[in-house]
Amino acid sequence: MTVSPPAASHYLRLDPRAKLYLLLLANLVMFFHVSTRAEAVLVALVIVPLLTAGRVRMGVRLAVTYAVLLAIGLWAGAAVMDGVGTAGGEQTWVHVVGALCVGLRMMLPCFITGAYAFSTTSVSEFVCALRRMRVPESVVIPCMVVIRFFPTIIGDYRRIRDAMALRGLATGRWSLLRHPAQSLEFVLVPLLMNATMVSRDLSVAALTKGLGTRGVHTSMTEIRMRWFDWVAMVVCTIPLALGIGGVL
Amino acid sequence: MSQPGSNPNSAPTTTTPAKSPASSKRGLAVPDLITIGVFSALYFAMVAVATLASTLLLAGFGSIFLPAIAALISGCVFMLMVARVGKFGGITIMGMVIGLFLFVSGHFVLSFIASIVFPLAADLIARAGKYRNRIGLLISYVVFSYGLTGPILPLWFMKDAYVASLEARGKDTAYIAGVFAHINTGTFFISMAAIAVCALVGGWFGQRLCAKHFAKAGIA
Numbered sequence: 001m002t003v004s005p006p007a008a009s010h011y012l013r014l015d016p017r018a019k020l021y022l023l024l025l026a027n028l029v030m031f032f033h034v035s036t037r038a039e040a041v042l043v044a045l046v047i048v049p050l051l052t053a054g055r056v057r058m059g060v061r062l063a064v065t066y067a068v069l070l071a072i073g074l075w076a077g078a079a080v081m082d083g084v085g086t087a088g089g090e091q092t093w094v095h096v097v098g099a100l101c102v103g104l105r106m107m108l109p110c111f112i113t114g115a116y117a118f119s120t121t122s123v124s125e126f127v128c129a130l131r132r133m134r135v136p137e138s139v140v141i142p143c144m145v146v147i148r149f150f151p152t153i154i155g156d157y158r159r160i161r162d163a164m165a166l167r168g169l170a171t172g173r174w175s176l177l178r179h180p181a182q183s184l185e186f187v188l189v190p191l192l193m194n195a196t197m198v199s200r201d202l203s204v205a206a207l208t209k210g211l212g213t214r215g216v217h218t219s220m221t222e223i224r225m226r227w228f229d230w231v232a233m234v235v236c237t238i239p240l241a242l243g244i245g246g247v248l
Numbered sequence: 249m250s251q252p253g254s255n256p257n258s259a260p261t262t263t264t265p266a267k268s269p270a271s272s273k274r275g276l277a278v279p280d281l282i283t284i285g286v287f288s289a290l291y292f293a294m295v296a297v298a299t300l301a302s303t304l305l306l307a308g309f310g311s312i313f314l315p316a317i318a319a320l321i322s323g324c325v326f327m328l329m330v331a332r333v334g335k336f337g338g339i340t341i342m343g344m345v346i347g348l349f350l351f352v353s354g355h356f357v358l359s360f361i362a363s364i365v366f367p368l369a370a371d372l373i374a375r376a377g378k379y380r381n382r383i384g385l386l387i388s389y390v391v392f393s394y395g396l397t398g399p400i401l402p403l404w405f406m407k408d409a410y411v412a413s414l415e416a417r418g419k420d421t422a423y424i425a426g427v428f429a430h431i432n433t434g435t436f437f438i439s440m441a442a443i444a445v446c447a448l449v450g451g452w453f454g455q456r457l458c459a460k461h462f463a464k465a466g467i468a
Contacts (some may be wrong), residue, residue, distance in 0.1 A: 023352065114353055138276055138337070142345045145285025146292065153293050181453070184321055189461050191290065192328050196467050199286040199332075203279035212278040 011054040016129035018229040019117040022046060025236055026109040034243030039109060040070060041239040046112050049232060053120045062112050069105040073098055123147050124221040132223065141211070145202065152198060153191065160190050280333050281341070287329035288345045294322035295346070295396065312400055312439050319393035319447035323454025326389050328462060334379040336371060339388070343367025343395045350399060359398025366395035382455060389451035393443050400439075 014022075026046070029039055043066050050059035076098025123144065130140045161170075164186060170176050176183040206212070276284075298318035329342065347363030370392035377384025 027351075117352060138281055138341055139344055139348075141278065141281040142285035142288055142341055143348065145282050146289040146345060146349065149286050149289035150293075153289060184453075185457060188321075188324055189457065192324060192462070193465075193467070195286045195290055196283075196328070196332065199279070199283040202286070203282045206282060207278060 012049075012052040012228065013120055014049055014053075014232055015223050015225050015229045016117075016121050016125050017133065017223075017225065018233055019113070019121065020129070021233050022049075022236055023110070023113045023117055025240055026113040029109050029240055029243070030106055032240075032244055033106075034240060036070070036074075038239040038243030039106075040066075042236060043109055043112060045236050045239070046109065046116065050112070050116045050120075053116070055116075055119055058115065058119065062108070062115065066105065066108050066112070069101045069108065073101040073105055076101065122221065124219065125223055128219050128221050128223050131217075131219075141206075145199075148202075149195075149198070152194075156191055156194050157187065160187055163190075276333070276335055276337050276341070280335060280338065283332050284329065284338055284341050285345070287325055287332070288342045288349075290325050291322055291329075291342065292346060292349055294318060294325060297321065312435060313442055314400065315393060315396035316439065316442040316446040318396055319389075319443055320450040323389060323447070323450035323452070324457045325454070326392060327385065327451070327454040327458045328467070330374060330379055330385060330388075331458065331462070332467075336375050339371040339374060339392060340364070340368045343370075343392065346395070347398065362398030363395045366397075367392055370395075386448065386451045386455070389454075390444055390447040393447040393450075394440075397440075397443070 025042070029042055043063075047059050047063050050062070076094050079094050079098075126147070127140060127144055130143065131137075165171050169186060170179075170183055176187075210217075295314075295318045298314055298321060302314045302317050326339075329338065343363045343366065347360045350359055350363065370388040373391060374385055374388035377388075379385070
């Protein structure tokens with residue numbers, strides 16, 4: 001969840017709660033294994049908010065990936081149906097490719113909505129949405145910290161690997177895997193050491209900013225459901241409902 | 249809403265006497281919640297590493313042994329978190345946060361149930377040992393590790409419905425057999441047993457690591 005630049009606010013962006021609903025829909029599509037047509041329609045619908053949010057390149061990339069997987073899957077299915085009488089060697093190859101593509105394709109609706117939710121929601125919007133949905137504060141605060149802490153973990157890991165290389169430990173490409181227990185200890189212990197420090201610093205910073213005070217907290221970011229949020233939710237539900245109903 | 253002790257999970261701690269100086273009589277305060285968040289992030293990173301490792305090492309079996317591999321490597325994270333927080337609710341909230349992030353990253357909603365029920369049970373077990381008993385913590389960790397089974401459990405329970413839907417859509421039997429070659433009842437028990445064994449080894453390794461590095465430094 002990146003903090004979007006101020007310029008991005010000109011774009012049309014959905015409410016975080018609407019995004020969560022879309023994520024739920026994508027989940028249900030995967031769960032009920034609705035027909036490929038309904039799935040393709042939903043993917044097309046989900047790509048639209050990604051484009052209106054200004055993530056054109058990401059949207060196009062994901063759409064092309066989906067289209068390619070869909071095409072290969074359909075081709076493999078057709079090839080298997082046609083080539084019932086042909087040699088068996090080719091068939092297994094087609095089966096493997098087809099199954100792989102179908103499997104990946106079924107994951108994509110979730111992945112696309114997840115990518116959309118992650119790339120267009122700022123941390124404060126997410127926290128605001130959680131609070132509005134009456135999620136208890138004891139869950140909201142850890143969630144906030146998790147998002148805040150991910151980049152720190154990555155940075156720490158790089159520095160730990162640098163320090164290890166300086167001492168001639170695990171320098172090669174696969175060397176971490178050669179002594180798994182030892183590498184786990186060498187990487188994890190500094191990470192945890194730092195985590196305890198950071199959690200102490202963050203606590204002090206958060207308490208200074210009044211996170212522990214009682215009462216309702218105000219927020220700089222305001223979220224509210226507007227007409228296009230409801231429209232997006234209703235429109236995206238239609239292919240799922242039709243798919244489960246067996247129409248599409 | 250934002251009272252530190254207002255969550256229902258923390259209510260029992262007000263009645264139990266605080267043994268160690270680290271745990272106050274009130275429930276989870278903001279510093280505890282931040283500690284939980286930091287360790288949840290580390291645990292989530294461990295799960296990501298486990299996903300990568302299981303996909304690389306065991307191509308077809310990937311997701312089935314994911315909880316086992318995650319349990320093997322993240323014992324230390326769990327043990328240090330418990331040592332730092334040491335109050336009822338900490339393990340439960342960690343499980344819930346992990347479940348929430350699994351959902352946002354595209355796993356099925358039902359996995360959320362597993363990631364609440366098992367951590368809650370783990371929390372109760374750890375509380376019976378006052379969050380100090382080594383054996384109790386080890387058992388608690390094993391139970392906690394089953395919280396990650398949420399994303400893979402539907403593979404077994406929904407299998408029949410899935411096969412039926414595949415057949416209805418005209419998929420041939422070879423395709424179906426290929427998909428389910430690795431998924432049967434035997435695999436289920438192997439996978440569940442693997443989680444228990446890996447969690448025991450990982451938890452023991454984690455406790456040893458904690459004693460070696462963090463107890464000496466006064467952190468644990």
